[in-house]
Amino acid sequence: MVAEEQKNVYRVQGFTCASCAQKFENNLKSLQGVQDAKVNFGASKVTVLGTASQAELEKAGAFENLKLAPENEEIPEEPQVPFYKKHLNVILSFLFLLAGWVSFFQLGEENLGTIALFASSIIIGGYRLFFTGLRNLARLDFDMKTLMTIAIIGAAIIGEWGEGATVVILFAISEALESYSMDKARASIRSLMNVSPKTATLLVEGKEKQVSVKEIEIGDIMLVKPGQKIAMDGSIMKGTAAISEAAITGESIPVTKSLNDPVFAGTFNEDGLLEVRVTKRVEDTTIAKIIHLVEEAQAERAPSQAFVDKFAKYYTPMILVVAALVAIIPPLLFSLSWETWIYQGLAVLVVGCPCALVISTPISIVTAIGNAARNGVLIKGGVYLEEVGNIKAIAFDKTGTLTVGSPEVTDVHSFEMAEDKLVAITAVLESGSTHPLAVAIIKTAEEREIDLAQFNLESFESVTGKGLKGMIDGNVYQVGSPQWFSTENHPHIEHHSSMIEQLQMQGKTVVVAGNEERIFGLIGIRDQVRHSSKKVVKELKELGLNEIVMLTGDNEKTANAIGKEIGLNHVKANLLPQDKLQFIKDIRQKQRNVAMVGDGINDAPALAASSVGIAMGGAGTDTALETADIALMADDLQKLPFTIKLSRKALTIIKQNISFSLGLKILALLLVIPGWLTLWIAIFADMGATLLVTLNSLRLLKIKDENEN
The missing domain is CATH 3.40.1110.10 (Calcium-transporting ATPase, cytoplasmic domain N)
Structure with missing residues (x-):
């Protein structure tokens, strides 16, 4: 077994694409002293089991100039670099490309000046691509950069300098789009990480002292003034205030808190002077747990992502074989032009780049999970994101779920x-x-x-x-x-x-x-019915969920009265925990996909047996965070219809992305038969697919909770 001290988690700076993250993981696994490594592209983290040093790990990411920092250390923010400086090589390459095309139309494609301009554009804009692609080729590691390198060099060899240079520029734009989209998807997590203050004011012997949150111990007394964020989880010892808990629960309406009430790191003190006794260390606060769980969720491969990963493993070699056959068979068997069909083969390599396919699922999953977290819903993995969109039945506990829980x-x-x-x-x-x-x-x-x-x-x-x-x-x-x-x-x-x-x-x-x-x-x-229960049940029915059941240990008449008031289809009363568990098992046999909504404690067996366990009140409830697949942080059912809509939209977008990225490539490849496929068509098909997949996935950021004010 690997000792616990041999497990190290690092945050990674510099990822630009999913395939690069996979390459980094493979490089790490081949290092001496590394027993295993797992890269979480969505969260920009890597977990390493072994004794390799940080410097050795960074060498494995030198191909993309990756930088690592221990997970518990703050990564200094990258300095804001103006766009023209950050992409200076692409801008210069583009200028040489324009000059090349001007020369092409005035002096012709055979002119040495024209060729020199196109060659300069290729070298300036693609030197990083070629460095990686040629090294991969030497290792017989065929990824999208290898395919692009072969295609561009091949285009230059057969004299298609202009098209080769254009391919370089468009590929650079495509990579920039992918990087931008992942940065947007990660933004919600970065915003969570920046929610809590890095310092707090402690009361020490009656005097105020400003300290780092890392130095604060359980039992210390914090002073929180009006207009300040609360730095640590704790319990109010003195004072009353309206606290905005939107960062934790997604609920915008402030909650009044007074003596002995719990407060959470990252929440905002609207109007009162509070003395708060710290109850958790900085790494154990509710917001820290949420960040950790969301990051872990982004690493979980959903079923559709697992399919894409498996497919891509065989897809790239298949494209290479197809490209070789296109380039060789027509000239050999039908005595057609070698130059024409080598060109067609190179175009197949370009159109076959799996950029759009590779990012089609992870970008959708990461975006949806991040959006849910911002809206107070914690989804603990891509598999649960997909599963909740497929549910056909839903069962509710009564007390504390459909009702307030305080009779x-x-x-x-x-x-x-x-x-x-x-x-x-x-x-x-x-x-x-x-x-x-x-x-x-x-x-x-x-x-x-x-x-x-x-x-x-x-x-x-x-x-x-x-x-x-x-x-x-x-x-x-x-x-x-x-x-x-x-x-x-x-x-x-x-x-x-x-x-x-x-x-x-x-x-x-x-x-x-x-x-x-x-x-x-x-x-x-x-027990008073939640004001939102009736509305939520109505919305769930509008979403097509007609099998909605309430499970309770209460007597049948009371249960039926509450069920009728809320508008439920079925009520099951006088149930013990084992009866609830059996009921969920029976539904799964009939309807396969069933969600159970409960408080995360008494309903643990039923939550575990359901397709998706949804816990109420994740904020401050460790059990809810640990036992459920999804936690509604605001302790409010109104987030449930939003979660189902978000999941269904994510499923739709994932299917659209996969279908579109594969369909467009198949359509472009069919142009090989009459010999119509060109590098122009190939690169626009590849870049167009990547652009549309990216923009389509980012639509998930726009899905809002309609119940928010």
């Missing part, structure tokens, strides 16, 4: 004692429980200003799945579900059955208070 007492019906005493007796018995229903009852007692300390709880017993029993001030009381009283054949429970049923039909959970002989009262509790 409230809505009804108090007292029969043989005062309402306040009924609430008090119930609250005293529930005081040792953290169950949401117990919390709701205790909260009601507090709101009514009932002093629970005046009641003496002498004994207590919890009856699993039924309720509580105890002695208060010498009297025995029991509090629990109507079913418990019914199964014990309580003499008076039937007298109140119509009221119990009426409350349940309203979507309320009923708690009965009494003893063995009498019923003292009923308390109706309801």
Whole structure:
């Protein structure tokens, strides 16, 4: 096994194309002292297992002048270089090309001055291309740069200097487009990385001290002034403020935070003076985890990308064979012109360059995942991005997902004692429980200003799945579900059955208070439905998802009432966690692709069994980030339709890109049959495909959450 200290992760500067990233990975694997290497092109990172030094690793990327920096170190921003300086060789090459064509039309193609101008254009604009291509050719490593090098040199040999020079310029433009598109796709991750401040103000012995976030320890006290970003995850010790959490959740409306409320690095303090106790180190903050997970997601190959990678492996050698056959067979078998058919063969090499095909999928995946992250949706891989677009059914947990997750007492019906005493007796018995229903009852007692300390709880017993029993001030009381009283054949429970049923039909959970002989009262509790649930279900139906199910452990009448209010097709009640798991398995057998939406903790088995597990409330919830395939960071279902639309659009664009890049090349190659394929057509077919694939993929950046204000 490889020791943990032998695993090093570096950020990479200088990547220009996906094939270059693959070449860098292969070069690293061939180094002495490197056991394995994995390049993440989308995130510009590389993971190396072994003992090779950073300098040795950079030598493996010398072909593209790659620079490495350890992952946990800040990479200094590259100085802003004016466009004309950055691409000076391309500009000079283009000027020589123009001069060459002017000379061509005035003096002819045989003129030495014309040839010299075209040759200068080829050398100035293509020397990097030739250096890599010839070295690859010597190694029998046939990538797109090898194909282009052979084609351009071949064009010069047969006297097509002008077309060869034009190919160089257009290929340089094509590479610039690919580099630009990947930079745009990575921009969302860079913006996340720049969200958190690099320094913070600590309170040390009552004095303010400015320190680097790397020096901050758990337990330190930060001072956050109005208009400042919060530098670390923590808990408020003093103060109240409206906090904009858009960087984490994508939610633009500020959230009011006060004593003991959690706050996250990268969020913005709108108006209050806060003292915050730090709860996580800088590498463990929520924003750091999101960045890490998004970067890892970009490295995951989606099914369509895996297909392209496998196809490209055989595609390039196939193009070489086809080009050789085109150049050789017509002259040998049919005594046709060698010059004409060598030219056709060279054109096949150019049109066969897999630039557009290679970037067709990764650029779409990276762009979509980055866009989702900016909108508060964490998608943990290309496979899940594709999967959520293919779902045919979706199952929701009820509590905390379709409902708010904090039940409230809505009804108090007292029969043989005062309402306040009924609430008090119930609250005293529930005081040792953290169950949401117990919390709701205790909260009601507090709101009514009932002093629970005046009641003496002498004994207590919890009856699993039924309720509580105890002695208060010498009297025995029991509090629990109507079913418990019914199964014990309580003499008076039937007298109140119509009221119990009426409350349940309203979507309320009923708690009965009494003893063995009498019923003292009923308390109706309801978990409020999220204001967005009904709208989200409607939008999902409009997206064609007709199999929408709610899974809950609540009673059937309450579940049906909530399901009807929201507009659900099916409701499954009285379910234990294992029942939810089995239900998901049954749906998968019928509908194969099913998503499960839950809180990431209680629903972990069902989330794991579904095609795509979607967790609510990723912000600050480590379990949600770890267990789910997709996390809705804002704890709001309104991001779900946006995620499905984004996924479907990404799937459509990926299919369009693959079909278009292959179709255009096949169409161009068919021009070989009548001998019509020229280097002009070839390069415009290749560059046109790359340009259209790039622009098509960048459309994913424009997809917005329609629910955003």
